[in-house]
Amino acid sequence: MTHKLAFIGFGVVGQGLAEILHNKRQSLQEREGFEAKVVAISDFKKGSLYHPDGLDLEAVLDAVQKTGSLDSYPKTEGLITGWDSLETIRQSNADTVVEVSYTDVKTGQPAIDHCRAAFQSGKNVVMTNKGPVALAYRELSALANEHHVSWGFEGTVMSGTPALRMPKLALAGNDITEIRGILNGTTNFMLMRMDEGESYESALKEAQKLGYAEADPTSDVEGLDARYKIVILAQHVMGMPLSVEEVECSGISNMTPALIEEARMEGKRWKLIASATKEGGRVKAKVAAEKVPLDDPLASISGALNAITYETDLLGPVTLSGAGAGKTETGFSLLIDLLAIAKAREAVRS
Numbered sequence: 489m490t491h492k493l494a495f496i497g498f499g500v501v502g503q504g505l506a507e508i509l510h511n512k513r514q515s516l517q518e519r520e521g522f523e524a525k526v527v528a529i530s531d532f533k534k535g536s537l538y539h540p541d542g543l544d545l546e547a548v549l550d551a552v553q554k555t556g557s558l559d560s561y562p563k564t565e566g567l568i569t570g571w572d573s574l575e576t577i578r579q580s581n582a583d584t585v586v587e588v589s590y591t592d593v594k595t596g597q598p599a600i601d602h603c604r605a606a607f608q609s610g611k612n613v614v615m616t617n618k619g620p621v622a623l624a625y626r627e628l629s630a631l632a633n634e635h636h637v638s639w640g641f642e643g644t645v646m647s648g649t650p651a652l653r654m655p656k657l658a659l660a661g662n663d664i665t666e667i668r669g670i671l672n673g674t675t676n677f678m679l680m681r682m683d684e685g686e687s688y689e690s691a692l693k694e695a696q697k698l699g700y701a702e703a704d705p706t707s708d709v710e711g712l713d714a715r716y717k718i719v720i721l722a723q724h725v726m727g728m729p730l731s732v733e734e735v736e737c738s739g740i741s742n743m744t745p746a747l748i749e750e751a752r753m754e755g756k757r758w759k760l761i762a763s764a765t766k767e768g769g770r771v772k773a774k775v776a777a778e779k780v781p782l783d784d785p786l787a788s789i790s791g792a793l794n795a796i797t798y799e800t801d802l803l804g805p806v807t808l809s810g811a812g813a814g815k816t817e818t819g820f821s822l823l824i825d826l827l828a829i830a831k832a833r834e835a836v837r838s
């Protein structure tokens with residue numbers, strides 16, 4: 489059975505997934521029995537395409553990577569252009585919406601409305617946009633259930649590293665009492681570069697060039713992105729209500745070479761740490777830069793890598809580390825969600 493996909497947003501991550509689907513088409517079909525067809529793409533500035541029989545992914549990627557726009561995509565019979573995000577979600581024949589537009593750290597919009605429209609039209613959503621999960625988790629989970637569709641968001645925390653699936657599936661049965669980790673790739677990369685002597689500004693520019701940073705990197709450097717992620721973990725992994733406003737938050741925008749040197753003299757390294765701890769039936773959560781001793785496993789997590797430790801009652805501390813950002817790494821997170829949906833659908837059919 490072929491899975492029909494509609495992309496909302498076609499930046500770094502959207503193109504990352506499109507490249508994986510194109511480059512691994514045969515092996516996904518042979519090894520996983522998974523076949524996907526991209527029927528629609530709707531992007532703010534790059535334009536939009538819809539063909540009910542599917543788009544030619546090679547031509548799509550060629551157009552966008554050579555010209556920065558979808559306008560030069562061949563105008564084949566039946567092709568519709570110009571649909572905005574909501575028209576694409578409601579009117580296309582996609583089974584699943586791939587929501588990879590900007591994360592808005594104030595309102596979560598328009599992505600929350602994208603999810604509502606998709607679920608109400610009977611479409612699954614897979615997304616890396618953190619806004620809807622951090623701000624509307626309960627409402628959207630209930631709406632997806634009501635419409636018997638799936639909602640995947642593995643890539644909202646630690647890109648393709650299974651920071652959500654691993655505790656939900658492999659640690660099921662444990663009480664997770666504390667979560668602590670490095671959850672933002674951009675700032676971890678910047679702190680590494682600053683430790684090597686680079687300036688704050690040039691380290692940020694490099695992280696942006698590598699596709700790690702948010703469209704507005706204030707979210708990364710002020711800790712807002714990590715704050716969204718710890719809220720997602722508290723709600724989805726710990727099963728505890730936690731709002732963004734309840735998380736005390738600061739970032740690395742005041743980091744200076746003098747502070748970096750001070751940590752070095754103490755045998756420590758700065759890391760932006762996010763944590764959530766269960767205390768008396770509630771969760772206390774925080775995001776802040778900390779000086780971590782060099783013998784702490786988190787001190788050796790470098791570049792855009794992330795790491796997370798789950799304190800469990802049955803197994804003790806369990807630590808997972810891996811990519812926290814990046815085009816292919818985050819594109820892969822969407823693939824895991826799509827494969828899970830495909831497998832669940834197969835299970836229902838058989």
Ligand SMILES: NC(=O)C1=CN([C@@H]2O[C@H](COP(=O)(O)OP(=O)(O)OC[C@H]3O[C@@H](n4cnc5c(N)ncnc54)[C@H](OP(=O)(O)O)[C@@H]3O)[C@@H](O)[C@H]2O)C=CC1
Nearest residue numbers: 497498499500501531532533534589590591616617813814
């Ligand atoms: N990059 C990474 O490593 C990771 C990113 N994420 C999340 O994934 C999402 C995508 O990230 P990334 O690809 O890097 O971001 P980009 O900024 O590269 O891409 C986002 C794309 O979405 C488009 N867009 C924004 N709003 C709309 C809208 N309302 N309708 C249609 N298109 C829209 C933008 O259009 P245009 O620019 O043309 O205006 C842009 O092309 C973000 O929410 C981010 O937080 C999560 C994990 C890791």
Ligand SMILES: N[C@@H](CC=O)C(=O)O
Nearest residue numbers: 672673674700701702
């Ligand atoms: N900007 C984010 C991207 C992934 O969520 C980060 O740097 O971690």
